[in-house]
Amino acid sequence: MSVLSLDRVSCRFYDGRRAVAALDDVSLAVRAGELVALMGPSGSGKSTLVHAAAGLVRPASGSVCLLGTAAPPGRAATRWWADRRRAQIGFVHQRLNLVPGLSARDNVALPLELDGWTTPDARRAAADALTRSGAQDLADLHGSHLSIGQQQRVAVARAIVGGRPLVLADEPTAALDTAAAEEIVELLANLAHEGQAVVLVTHDGRLASWADRVVLLRDGRIVDEVGAGLATVAADDPGVATPDRQLS
Amino acid sequence: MAVREGLLVLLGEGPRHGYDLRNEFEARTGALWRLNSGQVYTTLERLERDGLAESSPDGDDASGRRRNYRLTAAGAEELRRWLGAHARDGELPRDDLVMKILLAASGDPRLAGEVISAHRHQLLERLQEVRREQRRVAGGMAARLVADVQIVRLEADLRWLDLCEQRLRDANRGGTDRPGRRES
Numbered sequence: 001m002s003v004l005s006l007d008r009v010s011c012r013f014y015d016g017r018r019a020v021a022a023l024d025d026v027s028l029a030v031r032a033g034e035l036v037a038l039m040g041p042s043g044s045g046k047s048t049l050v051h052a053a054a055g056l057v058r059p060a061s062g063s064v065c066l067l068g069t070a071a072p073p074g075r076a077a078t079r080w081w082a083d084r085r086r087a088q089i090g091f092v093h094q095r096l097n098l099v100p101g102l103s104a105r106d107n108v109a110l111p112l113e114l115d116g117w118t119t120p121d122a123r124r125a126a127a128d129a130l131t132r133s134g135a136q137d138l139a140d141l142h143g144s145h146l147s148i149g150q151q152q153r154v155a156v157a158r159a160i161v162g163g164r165p166l167v168l169a170d171e172p173t174a175a176l177d178t179a180a181a182e183e184i185v186e187l188l189a190n191l192a193h194e195g196q197a198v199v200l201v202t203h204d205g206r207l208a209s210w211a212d213r214v215v216l217l218r219d220g221r222i223v224d225e226v227g228a229g230l231a232t233v234a235a236d237d238p239g240v241a242t243p244d245r246q247l248s
Numbered sequence: 249m250a251v252r253e254g255l256l257v258l259l260g261e262g263p264r265h266g267y268d269l270r271n272e273f274e275a276r277t278g279a280l281w282r283l284n285s286g287q288v289y290t291t292l293e294r295l296e297r298d299g300l301a302e303s304s305p306d307g308d309d310a311s312g313r314r315r316n317y318r319l320t321a322a323g324a325e326e327l328r329r330w331l332g333a334h335a336r337d338g339e340l341p342r343d344d345l346v347m348k349i350l351l352a353a354s355g356d357p358r359l360a361g362e363v364i365s366a367h368r369h370q371l372l373e374r375l376q377e378v379r380r381e382q383r384r385v386a387g388g389m390a391a392r393l394v395a396d397v398q399i400v401r402l403e404a405d406l407r408w409l410d411l412c413e414q415r416l417r418d419a420n421r422g423g424t425d426r427p428g429r430r431e432s
Contacts, residue, residue: 210379223365
């Protein structure tokens with residue numbers, strides 16, 4: 001079963017008077033044990049896709065399912081998504097969003113405590129996640145005292161803490177040097193091989209190469225997919241925009 | 249670089265037998281470059297002839313045929329010069345990928361887009377292969393570094409394809425970025 005599945009999802013933003021399609025009829029399934037990388041130029045819909053996968057952007061049409069359950073329509077969705085984000089989804093935001101007044105350890109423990117874990121259990125899991133993301137020495141520092149690169153490691157720890165089934169990482173290594181970025185994405189690949197489902201947004205082919213599948217987006221559509229054991233996208237597949245449509 | 253320079257580097261670390269030199273060379277280059285013993289001994293003879301290395305019979309070898317090679321002062325000087333000399337890469341790339349894209353980019357834009365997409369797909373596949381191989385062997389430092397250099401070079405090609413695509417799109421969108429305009 002897929003941990004995450006998007007079925008014909010379209011998302012629109014309003015740019016003054018006209019609607020701009022940020023995602024246009026996108027279908028994607030991510031299984032447990034799989035790392036999927038999303039690549040594409042700025043504005044191609046990568047971030048919108050992971051935001052839709054976390055219920056932070058609601059599709060204009062199509063549906064998003066987590067662990068086989070579809071997000072409910074209408075106002076019920078708000079509560080449903082909040083519960084999912086707490087219990088089932090770890091998210092590394094581009095803007096990191098650490099709580100400045102809390103220590104790195106408390107930042108990482110926070111989602112688990114909100115989910116009802118006892119403080120000692122949450123802190124133990126936080127220490128473990130900080131170690132895995134290479135941030136064990138930062139545990140006692142406050143968010144406001146961390147460099148951007150350090151915040152990035154802590155944000156990764158917060159996303160992976162507690163082993164939630166889906167980890168969504170929106171350019172989680174943008175502030176890190178080459179070797180540190182490799183280390184973080186290797187960690188994401190290891191999490192996937194331990195059974196989590198991981199989606200990584202990146203501009204770097206080098207980092208995307210850790211993924212089992214690389215999905216290429218252009219103008220809100222999936223235009224190609226590269227991955228082991230999967231048939232490459234046929235140019236005449238009616239469900240997929242062919243490259244020649246992109247240059248018109 | 250040639251075998252000659254590789255052997256200078258190894259002899260620079262201390263005296264060695266020809267057999268050791270061959271094994272060490274392969275280990276240190278991540279088996280990127282395999283040598284046969286003929287190449288090693290021919291090169292050692294040339295180094296001796298040019299005064300860059302010298303040899304003596306190995307006292308521990310009963311047959312008296314095994315020789316120990318070491319660098320001379322002139323050899324050490326040549327080694328320092330070579331390590332610091334400008335690497336001969338970095339000339340204008342005229343490889344297959346570059347030529348295909350250049351030729352396609354100046355023609356039908358639809359075809360150019362297809363060619364770029366096809367090569368991007370292939371480069372990503374190759375990147376995944378190298379990465380899988382790197383994870384599978386998990387070998388020594390040399391193997392890691394060999395995988396790294398392949399990965400960053402493939403990535404450089406990918407970035408170049410992204411740039412090509414963006415420039416072609418801009419040019420076809422209204423012509424404001426056509427190079428000719430700036431010259432007028």
